[in-house]
Amino acid sequence: MPCGLTDGKRRKCLARNVPERLHSQGSREPRRRPHRSTTGVLRSTLATADRPRIGAAGSAARLPSSLPASSDALVIPSGRRRKMRRELLALLVVILPALGQAEPAKPGQAKPPAVGRAKPGSKAKVKRKSNPTDLPSILNAGSPTEKNVLTVKCDLVPGSSPRRATCKTMQAIVVGPPSPAETAKDVALFKDLPKNATKKELAAFVGSMCSAEILARWDNASARVEQDFSVKLRSACKAKDRAAIIEALVWRAENIDAHTCKLETFAQDPIEFVQKNADTWVATISGICGATTTITLWRNPGDGDYLWNQKQVRTFPPNAKEQSELCSGAADYTAEWRWDLAVVREIGCQFLG
Numbered sequence: 001m002p003c004g005l006t007d008g009k010r011r012k013c014l015a016r017n018v019p020e021r022l023h024s025q026g027s028r029e030p031r032r033r034p035h036r037s038t039t040g041v042l043r044s045t046l047a048t049a050d051r052p053r054i055g056a057a058g059s060a061a062r063l064p065s066s067l068p069a070s071s072d073a074l075v076i077p078s079g080r081r082r083k084m085r086r087e088l089l090a091l092l093v094v095i096l097p098a099l100g101q102a103e104p105a106k107p108g109q110a111k112p113p114a115v116g117r118a119k120p121g122s123k124a125k126v127k128r129k130s131n132p133t134d135l136p137s138i139l140n141a142g143s144p145t146e147k148n149v150l151t152v153k154c155d156l157v158p159g160s161s162p163r164r165a166t167c168k169t170m171q172a173i174v175v176g177p178p179s180p181a182e183t184a185k186d187v188a189l190f191k192d193l194p195k196n197a198t199k200k201e202l203a204a205f206v207g208s209m210c211s212a213e214i215l216a217r218w219d220n221a222s223a224r225v226e227q228d229f230s231v232k233l234r235s236a237c238k239a240k241d242r243a244a245i246i247e248a249l250v251w252r253a254e255n256i257d258a259h260t261c262k263l264e265t266f267a268q269d270p271i272e273f274v275q276k277n278a279d280t281w282v283a284t285i286s287g288i289c290g291a292t293t294t295i296t297l298w299r300n301p302g303d304g305d306y307l308w309n310q311k312q313v314r315t316f317p318p319n320a321k322e323q324s325e326l327c328s329g330a331a332d333y334t335a336e337w338r339w340d341l342a343v344v345r346e347i348g349c350q351f352l353g
Helices: 010-016 018-023 038-047 078-098 179-192 200-208 212-219 224-239 241-257
Strands: 137-142 147-154 164-175 258-267 271-277 280-286 293-300 309-315 333-337
Touching: 010 078, 137 309, 137 333, 179 241, 179 293, 200 280, 224 241, 271 293
Parallel strands: none
Antiparallel strands: 137 147, 147 164, 164 258, 164 271, 271 280, 280 293, 293 309, 309 333
C-alpha cells in the first residue's frame, strides 16, 4: 500500500516497504536498519564473510529475491561501521583465547605460534610419571589363551632394599560345558529314574525338586530359557505329575545343563617379587625338571593401581626330557594376563553355574 505524503508514520511505512521507498515520488532517503545486539552483529558478519560485496561485478544476480538489487538499501553510516568493528574486535579478544587460538597479529607483527593444539594428523605426546611407591595390584585380569581370570594382591616387605613385596595370587578357572556323551548320560539317568528307584526314593526326589527353595531359585532366573524351565517345573509340581517333573528335568539337561560352565577358584602360594622400577616387579622360581619360571608384574608408565598386567614364562633345559619319565612332557610355556581383557575367552558357555 502506498505511503501517504502527509502521514506522520511515513518513515515507519517506508522501512517496511523497501520497493515503495525506492520508487515513491522522488524519495531517496536511506532505509534505517533495525537495531541489532552485538551477538547479532557478530553472527551476521561471520555468516556473510565469504559473500561478495554489494555492488561488485555480478553480485546483484546472486542476491536473494527478497532484497533489492540497489546498494542504497544496505548503506551503513560510517559511524555505525566503526562502532561495529570495535564491538567485533572486543568479542574476538574474548572468544579466540577460549578456542585455544592466539590473538590476531597486528599489521607488521609476526603471527604467534598456536598454543595447545597439535598439528593435524599428529598425536600430542604427554609424558606421564608413575608413582614408584605403588604396589602391584591386579583385579580379574583376563588372558587371551587361558581359561581363567587372575587376581593379585601384594604386601610390602618392611625395610627391604631394593623394595620387595609378597604377592598372593588367586585364579578363577572356567570349566567348560559337559560333552554330548555326558549330557546323554544325564538324560538317560532321569528317564530311567522311575524304574531304577524305589517308590520312597522317587517320592523323596520329586518332593525335593518341588520344594519352595528350588522353585524360588528358578523363579528368580534372568535368562529366558531358565524362566521357561521354571514354568514347566512349577506347572508339573502343581499337578503332582511325576512324569511331567521328570520330563522337565530332561528338558533342563538338554537345554541348560549342556551349555553351563562351572567356575572354580584356587589360590597359589605367596610369591616374593623384587621391584626393578616404578612399573616393573619380577620374581624367579625354580621347579622340577630344571624348570625356571619368571613372573613379571608390569604396567604402562603413568597407569593407576589396578592397571597392572602379569606375564609368566616357564623354560626347561634342553635335556629336561631325558632326566626322567616324569619330565618327558616338559615344554616351555608362556602366558599373560592383562587388565584390559576382563572378559574370559569364549569357550562355548551360555550359562555360568
